[in-house]
Each structure stands twice: as structure tokens, then as C-alpha cells.
Amino acid sequence: MNMETIGSRIRAEREAQDISRNELAKYAGIAPTTLSNLELGLSKSSSALYKIARRLGVQADWLETGRGTKEASATDFPPVAATETRPGYVRFNLLEGAAGMGAGVVNQDFPEVMQVMEVAEWEVRRKLGFLPRPGQIQIITGRGPSMRPKIEDGDIVWIDTAVDYFDGDDYYLISYDGETQIKMLQKRVDGMYVVSANPDFKEWRCEPDELSIQGRALVHAGFRRF
16 A cells, blocks of 8 residues: 655655755755655645745646656746846845635645735835844745634734744644644643634644644735735
8 A cells, every 4th residue: 555645755856866855945946844744654745845846846636646757857847937036126036826814725726826026125114123044034925714804714814934933922834634724823831822813713722742833924014915
């Protein structure tokens, strides 16, 4: 019985080519924790699969299903035009397709709204108070009602991927039970709680090792409704 999964195929190809997880994640425009979750089977698929397949030199369909031809030819991936961020702008890449903000909302249910966002440095400074290092801030589309009114369905949220650990009560992008979500994490006397901004959604207590923090959600710095 073949027990291979999309995650085991990615890991096997990555390790066979001596590509680090950080390097592959950077190429694909996702956080290392996102790639780790994918390899461990905590996520079933990824909007960055095509980019991962390109870097590994394999067919995306084979990577996802294990069927068909494995090796990719030069014609399978069209050439990528070189892009350069204009002076005075900061480039934010897509972290993942969409973050669920309600029961049953998962990444693959919605198409990616944006792949890249270039924002004037003065606006970044105004929103963040500093200029982040390249690749530190990435973007994600929030989907669902559980974080209203803090985050509306369709808002583009900035994620600080440098904060992939609990750094005090705040909003985070987390991966839990195979679903990527934007939630507030609160540490209380009796444990860690996952809290929604919308009071219609109940808070719940979790063990820290049950979830993976992919970044801090900068809910004050996003763009509304896309």
C-alpha cells in the first residue's frame, strides 16, 4: 500500500536535491512553517504548489497526486520575467491563498486575490512605524465572519513572518487541524485560548503544541475588502 502523500513527496524531492526548507519556502513565497506543515501532512495542499514544483523540477500534478509523469520538461514552466521593485516602494508577496475566519473556511475554498503588492515606503512607515527587511511582511486574504469587525471578509492582511512564536496576547496567523486561520491568542492562568473578534464565535482553549504560529497578523495595517 502506497502511503506517500503530497508532503512526503515534497520532502523527499527537497532532501534529495539538498534544498533547505527555508530556501524552498522563500522561493515559493510562503513561510517555512507553512512548508513544514505541508510536509508533515498538517496541510493537505497549498496555493504555492506550482512554485514548489518549479523549484524541484517536477510536475505539479505528480507532486499533488503521485500519478503521471514525475520529471518536468523545460516547456512545463513558462519563463518568469525578472521583476524589480521600484525605488521608494516595498514589495509584499503572497504568503498563502486565504486565511479562514469562520468554521469550515479553508485556504483552497477561495482563489488568491493578490500575488504581489507594492506599497509606497511612506505608507509602510505610516502603518508600521518602520521599514521591514525584504520578505519579512507578506500578504494574505482573510475570509469569513469570525474576526469582524477587526477584519472583514476579503481584507488583505499583512503578516509579519518574523514572529512565528507566541509573543504575547495578539493577533496571529495560525495553522490548526489543517486549517489556516487568523485569530487572537491569549495566555491565561489555565492555558492558551484562541479568540475571535466576533462575539458570536466561541473562544476555545488549546495546547500550545496543537497549533503552529506562522506569523503575527498586523490587523491595523491591512487593506480593506478585495
